[in-house]
Amino acid sequence: xxxxxxxxRQLTVDFSTDAGNFRAxxxxxxxxxxxxxxALVGESGSGKSVxxxxxxQILSKKARIANGSLLFNDPSNGGSIDIAALxxxxxxxxxxxxxxxxMIFQEPMTSLSPLHTIGDQISEALMIHADVDQATAxxxxxxxxxxxxxxxxxxxxxxxxxxxxxxxxxxxxxxMALITRPALLIADEPTTALDVTTQAQILDLIKELQVETxxxxxxxxxxxxxxxxxxxxxxxxxxxxxxxxxSREEIFRNAQHPYLQALMRAxxxxxxAENERLTPIREVKSASLAxxxxxxRVQPAGPILKVERLTKSFTLRSGWFSGxxxxxxxxxxxxLSLPAGRTLGLVGESGCGKTTVSKxxxxxxxxxxxxxxxxxxxxxxxVHKLExxxxxxxxxxxxxxxxxxxxxxxxxxxVYELLTEPLRIHDIGTSDERYERVKHLLEMVGxxxxxxxxxxxxxxxxxxxxxxIARALALEPxxxxxxxxxxxxxxxxxxxxxxxxxxxxxxxxxxxxxxxHNLAVxxxxxxxxxxxxxxxxxxEAPKSSLFRNPVHPYTQAxxxxxxxxxxxxxxxxxxLRAGGFSQPSAxxxxxxIEPGEFGVMKEIEPGHKVRLGRLTAREAA
Amino acid sequence: xxxFLLRRTVTMAVTLLIISALVFFIIKLPPGDFLTNQIAExxxxxxxxxxxxxxxxxxxxxxDKPAWQQYLxxxxxxxxxxxxxxxxxxxxxxxxxxxxxVVDVVGDAVWLTLLVNFAVVxxxxxxAIPIAIYSATRQYSIGDYIATFIxxxxxxxxxxxxxxxxxxYMNRWFGISIGGLYDPQYAGEPWSxxxxxxxxxxxxxxxxxxxxxxxxxxxxxxxxNLLDELGKQYYVTAKAKGLGxxxxxLKYPFRMSLNPFIADIGNLLPQLVSGxxxxxxxxxxxxxxxxxxxxxxxxxxxxxxxxxxxVAVLTVVGMLVSDLLLAWLDPRxxxxxxx
Numbered sequence: 001x002x003x004x005x006x007x008x009r010q011l012t013v014d015f016s017t018d019a020g021n022f023r024a025x026x027x028x029x030x031x032x033x034x035x036x037x038x039a040l041v042g043e044s045g046s047g048k049s050v051x052x053x054x055x056x057q058i059l060s061k062k063a064r065i066a067n068g069s070l071l072f073n074d075p076s077n078g079g080s081i082d083i084a085a086l087x088x089x090x091x092x093x094x095x096x097x098x099x100x101x102x103m104i105f106q107e108p109m110t111s112l113s114p115l116h117t118i119g120d121q122i123s124e125a126l127m128i129h130a131d132v133d134q135a136t137a138x139x140x141x142x143x144x145x146x147x148x149x150x151x152x153x154x155x156x157x158x159x160x161x162x163x164x165x166x167x168x169x170x171x172x173x174x175x176m177a178l179i180t181r182p183a184l185l186i187a188d189e190p191t192t193a194l195d196v197t198t199q200a201q202i203l204d205l206i207k208e209l210q211v212e213t214x215x216x217x218x219x220x221x222x223x224x225x226x227x228x229x230x231x232x233x234x235x236x237x238x239x240x241x242x243x244x245x246x247s248r249e250e251i252f253r254n255a256q257h258p259y260l261q262a263l264m265r266a267x268x269x270x271x272x273a274e275n276e277r278l279t280p281i282r283e284v285k286s287a288s289l290a291x292x293x294x295x296x297r298v299q300p301a302g303p304i305l306k307v308e309r310l311t312k313s314f315t316l317r318s319g320w321f322s323g324x325x326x327x328x329x330x331x332x333x334x335x336l337s338l339p340a341g342r343t344l345g346l347v348g349e350s351g352c353g354k355t356t357v358s359k360x361x362x363x364x365x366x367x368x369x370x371x372x373x374x375x376x377x378x379x380x381x382x383v384h385k386l387e388x389x390x391x392x393x394x395x396x397x398x399x400x401x402x403x404x405x406x407x408x409x410x411x412x413x414x415v416y417e418l419l420t421e422p423l424r425i426h427d428i429g430t431s432d433e434r435y436e437r438v439k440h441l442l443e444m445v446g447x448x449x450x451x452x453x454x455x456x457x458x459x460x461x462x463x464x465x466x467x468x469i470a471r472a473l474a475l476e477p478x479x480x481x482x483x484x485x486x487x488x489x490x491x492x493x494x495x496x497x498x499x500x501x502x503x504x505x506x507x508x509x510x511x512x513x514x515x516x517h518n519l520a521v522x523x524x525x526x527x528x529x530x531x532x533x534x535x536x537x538x539x540e541a542p543k544s545s546l547f548r549n550p551v552h553p554y555t556q557a558x559x560x561x562x563x564x565x566x567x568x569x570x571x572x573x574x575x576l577r578a579g580g581f582s583q584p585s586a587x588x589x590x591x592x593i594e595p596g597e598f599g600v601m602k603e604i605e606p607g608h609k610v611r612l613g614r615l616t617a618r619e620a621a
Numbered sequence: 622x623x624x625f626l627l628r629r630t631v632t633m634a635v636t637l638l639i640i641s642a643l644v645f646f647i648i649k650l651p652p653g654d655f656l657t658n659q660i661a662e663x664x665x666x667x668x669x670x671x672x673x674x675x676x677x678x679x680x681x682x683x684x685d686k687p688a689w690q691q692y693l694x695x696x697x698x699x700x701x702x703x704x705x706x707x708x709x710x711x712x713x714x715x716x717x718x719x720x721x722x723v724v725d726v727v728g729d730a731v732w733l734t735l736l737v738n739f740a741v742v743x744x745x746x747x748x749a750i751p752i753a754i755y756s757a758t759r760q761y762s763i764g765d766y767i768a769t770f771i772x773x774x775x776x777x778x779x780x781x782x783x784x785x786x787x788x789x790y791m792n793r794w795f796g797i798s799i800g801g802l803y804d805p806q807y808a809g810e811p812w813s814x815x816x817x818x819x820x821x822x823x824x825x826x827x828x829x830x831x832x833x834x835x836x837x838x839x840x841x842x843x844x845x846n847l848l849d850e851l852g853k854q855y856y857v858t859a860k861a862k863g864l865g866x867x868x869x870x871l872k873y874p875f876r877m878s879l880n881p882f883i884a885d886i887g888n889l890l891p892q893l894v895s896g897x898x899x900x901x902x903x904x905x906x907x908x909x910x911x912x913x914x915x916x917x918x919x920x921x922x923x924x925x926x927x928x929x930x931x932v933a934v935l936t937v938v939g940m941l942v943s944d945l946l947l948a949w950l951d952p953r954x955x956x957x958x959x960x
Contacts, residue, residue, distance in 0.1 A: 058860050089866055098863030110854040113873050114953050125862045160952045176862070 003073045003080075004031035005184050005216045006055065011068035011084070013047070013054050013240075024050045024063065026240040032184065034075060037210065037217040039231035041224065041263075043490040044461075047240040048220045052186045055218070056097050057088040074100055075183055075214075099129040102177035106189035108169035112161040118145075119157030122176045129180045144175045148205060166350070167198035174205065181213060188220045195349035195517060197581055200561040203230050204573040222490060224267055225520075225563030228252055229571050236260050252567045266495040267565050268524040270547060278499060278524065281492035284446035284466075292444065292507045295476055298377030299340055304511050305361065305398075305479055306380060307336040310370035312356055330356045332535040333370070333598045336513075338479070343505065343512040345526030345543070347519055347558070349582060353535040354515045358481045361513065362400060363391075374398070376478065396426055399472035403484035405464035409456040415442075415467060416452040422474040441470040445500060462493030466500065473504070483515045498525055519562050523547065528607070531555045533582050536599065538591075541608035551610045553591055557581035589613065629944075633937045640933040641708070641926075645692045648922050648929075654684055655717040655920045682715065682923075695926065708930065714923025718916065723927045727909055731931065733802055734894060734908040737831070740824055741897075742889060744832040745839055753843030758870065760848060768840065775837030781903040784830040788904065797822050800905040827904055831897045839882070846881060850874035876950075883947050887940035891932045 013025040025047040032038045040048045053059045055070055070083035086093045102125075105111040112121060122144070123137035132140070138157060145153035148171040161169055170190065177185055187206065191199035207230060210217055221227060227234055227248070234251040236243045236259070244257040255261045265279040312331040331353040338344045348354045359365045361372050363383055373380040374394060386394050399422075402408035409418055419438045423429055429437065439449045445466040456464055465485060472480055482501070486494040502525060504510060516522050522529055523543055530540040531554065539552040550556045558581070560572055580586040584593035592613045593599045601609045660675045679685055683694055683701050693699035695714065697707025706712040713723040752772075756765040791797045798804050803819040810816060850856065851874050859869040898910035905911075909928050916925040948955045 056861055058857055094863045094865060096863075098861055103858075103861045105854055105858060107854055111858045113855040113859070113877070115876055115951060116872075124864070128863045160956070162953055163956070173858075176858075 002034055004033045005073060005075065006032040006218075007069075007071040007073075008032075008051075008055075009069045009071065011051065011054060011070065012066045013050050013059065013063055014066040015063045017062065023066075024240050025054065027068070028237075028240070028242060030235050030242065030245055032216050032218055033233070034216055035210070035214045036232040037207075037219055037230055038233045038235060039219045039221060039227040040235050040237060041221060041227055042237035043222060043263075043492055045239075046237040048237050049188055050240075051237075052103065052188050052218065052220055055083060055186060056101060056103055057083065057086065057093055058097070059088075072096065072101070072184075076100075095129065098125055098177075098182075099180050100182050101184045101186065102180065102182040103186040103188065104170070104173045104177050104190050106192050108166055108173055108193065109161065111173055112169060114160060114162050117158050117160055118164070118172045119159075122172065122179055125176050126179045140179060141175070144179045145172070147209075148172075148175045148178070149201075150175075165198075166194050167201065170194060170198075170202055171205070174202070174209070178209060178213070182215060184216045184218065185210075186218045186220070189222070190219070191226065192221070192223065196519070196561040196563075197349065197557055197576060199226075200563070200571055200573065200576045203563075203571070204577065206230070207573070223563065224264065224491070224565035228565050228567045229563045236263070248567060252565070263492065264565065266492045268495075268498070268520040269564060269566060270520060270523060270562070271564075271566065271569075272524065274544075278495040280495040280499065282496070284496050284500070295508070297478070297509075300375035300377050300380075302375060302380065303337040304340040304375055305336075305338040305513070306373040306375070307334055307357070307361065308371045308373065310334045310357065310360060310367050310372065312353075312360060312365065312367045330535050331360070331367070334532075334535075334537050335601065336530060336537070336540075338511050338513055340478070340511050341505070341509050342528070343514055343526045345522035345529040346513060346515045346532060347517065347522050347529060348532035349517055349558075352532045352582075354532050355483055357532075358400075358483050358513060358515055361481060362398065363394075374479075392426070396475045397477050398479045398481065399475060399477040401465075401468055401472050401480060401482045401485045404488050405461050405468055406488075408468055409464055409471075411456055414453055414455055418456070418467065419452075419471055419474055422471060426475060428475070437474065441473055444473065444504070445470045460493070461489050462496055465489060465493075465497050469497075469500065469504070473508075476508075477510070479511045479513065481513045481515070484517065485514075486521060487516065487518060494521070501525060519558060520564075531558065534584055536584065536593070536611055537601070539608075539610045540601070545605060545608045549605075549608070551604060551608075553587050554581050587613075629941055633941065636937055637930075637933060641696060641930060642692065644926055644929045644933070645695060645922075646688065648917075648920070648925050649688050649691075651920065653920065654922060656684055658920065659717070678715075678717065695923070708927075713927045716916070716921055716924040718919050718921040718924065723924050726924060727912060727928065727931075730907055730909045730912055733906070734910070737802070737824065737827055737906065737908055738890070738894065738897075740828045741832040741835070744828045745835045748832070749836045749839035749843060753840045753847060754870070754875065756840070757844045757847035757851060758866075772837040772840045775833045778833065780830050780834060780900050783833065784826065784900050784903045787826045787830060791826055795822070802827075802906055827897075827900065827906055830900050830904070842881070843878065846878035847874060850877045853877075880947065880951060883943050883950065886943035886946070887936060890935040890939040894932050894935065 008028055008030050011025055011028040012023065015022040015024050028047075028051060030038070040051060042048045050059070050063065053063075054065055059065070065084050068084060071080060072083050073080045081092070081096070083093070083096065112118070119138060119141055123134065123141045126132060126137045126140055127134070141157060142153040145156050150156045150168065150171065156172075161172070164172065185206075190206070191202050194202060203226065206217065209215075219226070219231060231248050233245070233247055235245045236251070236257070238259050243259045244251065244255065251260070255264055259281070262279065262281045266281055268278060310331055311329070311333055313327050313329045315327055334353075334357055336344060336346070336357070346354045346357065356365070360367050361383070363372075366384060372383040374383050374397070375381070376397060381390070383394060413421070416438060419441055420434045423434050423437065428434070438452065442449050442451060447463065447466060447470070451459070456467065459467065485501070486497050489497060498521065501512065505512060512525070514522060514526055526543055528540065529543050529546050530537050531546075531552065532538070533554045539546065539550065539555045546555070547559070550559055557576065561576055563571055585595060587593065590612045593611070594613070597613070599611045599613050602612050603609045656675050656679050660672055663671050663675065681702055683691055686694075690699065694701035695707050697705055697709035697712070701707070716723050716726045719726045752768050756768040759765050788799050792799050802823045803816055807816040807819055853874065856869065856874050859873050860866070864872070894909060897908070898914055900906075901908045901910040902914070909931070913925060913928040915921075916928065
């Protein structure tokens, strides 16, 4: 058997912190075979990124390789080097870094310098490692940009990262890594920040390039769906140690370690049975939820929340020096209806307008036209016409759960202050009553009341999100707008929060508008799903019929692009290669919508509606 | 681009107009003016000849008119006793205290002020940037602590005290005359090579003294900015490409951290003119700072008004320059809004 590209033996990385030594990676041993993809899987904090940084010796100053070896066998010259023994800033290490071992990162926005052109940053990588002049480097850069799928490589040389979409930025990163033809590519969560359709395209590209160049790939990810689709071998890490390692087949067909089994059960899948429950790795018990009764309230006759022909345009200035403005229509005649006690899932890729819709429902921004109707049992009222007392009541009835549990809690307020703030704003209860209420809220979300005097930074991401939920519940709302509430969380924690939301709904009779880009998550929690693209609702259906019979090409693409952690249901890369799913003018007839038009929704089976272009609309009429 | 410049020019003109009104009325705010004060003084001494001259000047400059008329005349949009003759026509008025046209009073001082302050700005950047880079890349090292300590001393030392000490030792060690920007024998002489040499050797003390506080502040801010940028992902990317540490640092995080300082150029210029008054007094520098101070004290309104307007123009032009530089250096600003 030929020698692996990289043999990691007993790798140990220590961080020196104020609280003493912290061992982030503890005796890690695995091989990366030539031309294969090894996936390093684990939750955040499991040490997988630290391992990657150790291989390139770009660890932060507080970390050091305490023990072990990283034997790199370069296939181009047959030489063998122990990376762990090289000084981090030696010439040999500089030559390896970027030259023989290249790396791409999670955030394509922040990994590229906004002040330098793509061409500058990519050709720089080549010029560090090869003795070429700028003209040759530019030519090679154009070649590699062309290879990774840039439509106009020559122009791309002079573009800046912020002019590109997330997918193109990540392609530029890949071009930068591959221009030196490295033997090993380390991809640290390369698709986590991308939309599903883009993710599928990037994974496909990495696979293709791997076949072409014969390089090995170390893929770091927390997404078992991605692993099932691209990895040859899998290493599962937990707290710096390997829990289980083996081929993809072994891992997915016959997971041995309880941790891996638990991880698998925590991921929402499409094939889940109705009423099947996710099993979080660490179950959180809510002491009082079972005994809570929903407050007695008049139920509305129709939907509790209804959105009618909501439209919103934004005006953009197209440049600093020019006075020209552009109009962008972010939301186009959106109709939604949320029945009381149910969950409506709103799915779409980034920039499709789903957050704008939820903000208009909150009355945080004003629509250009259309209505938001709220019915608390006294008949539907237009939210944007509410004033005075009625508006205050509305604000109490509709609460928001934010995406980022880190920035949505004021770091200078204690949990007690955070949770009582809504009560203080609305002047509810005496301080004793508030205290009781907050204690109760904490119990509901499964936190200890000792948390009251602590500050948000001392909680983990999942705990913070539960604090955010508790805060949203403080005013006994009827509707919760959840804007990507789990997308910043690990899979294990994600399951916890999703289950909590489900339990709260059952106990309190809440209605949710659940906004997410993750179809599997929406499938798990929602009753009805609306798919949104470029400001249009393109398809809306009860979840069973949406997944059984997706009609709109965009919905089909979206469904096809979600990597399932099931190796019997691989991604259909060939189908996704075409692209253009999110261009209304590129959709096939009868779905095609010309710029400036709205199209019409047509009901194809009970509750299942799909948007058609204008031509067909006329025929239908 | 041309549209942008036009728009900016119009806003600049409006801004300057508003500033000129504010400046004038603030100068006129205390009761009386230079000449009435002088007349009262002369009357007390019984000098009737000078009184007549002062009263002539009052009429000549329209100081007996209401303040708003005086303002319009000063601006040059209303005919005064000499027809249209104000700032817009390039007539900057008469300094009563020096009994000379304002131009003659401030003429040389303006250029020397610009020279001193230019030297100070260069000094600040040359000293502060390397130290800031050193202490940011070696955060919490001994060198960082020493740089920080020296920085705090620089911030805390009263500059006039330092000025006196430095003057004394420069004189003792190098025989450089105390005070001024050149040796006394060159005063009033035409410019010659020895005079320039004398000027340069006299520049050292004011540059160090005026610059020290700014240097210390800049080290602290630059260090903080750089530390922010050093944690950014694109710096890791640059290192992962195989760039050496120095090159990676200068090309990426350092350039990013410069933005706030470029944005500061607009503030820097006027601040240096008016901020160094104390030091200029102590060092008896022939710069506009001390002149402004005495003009304000004696209500020499045209002189004070001119200097304040000069600072205002510096500010506005500085802002424009920094905006243009920012746009040139940062593509995000140049193509802003296109995200």
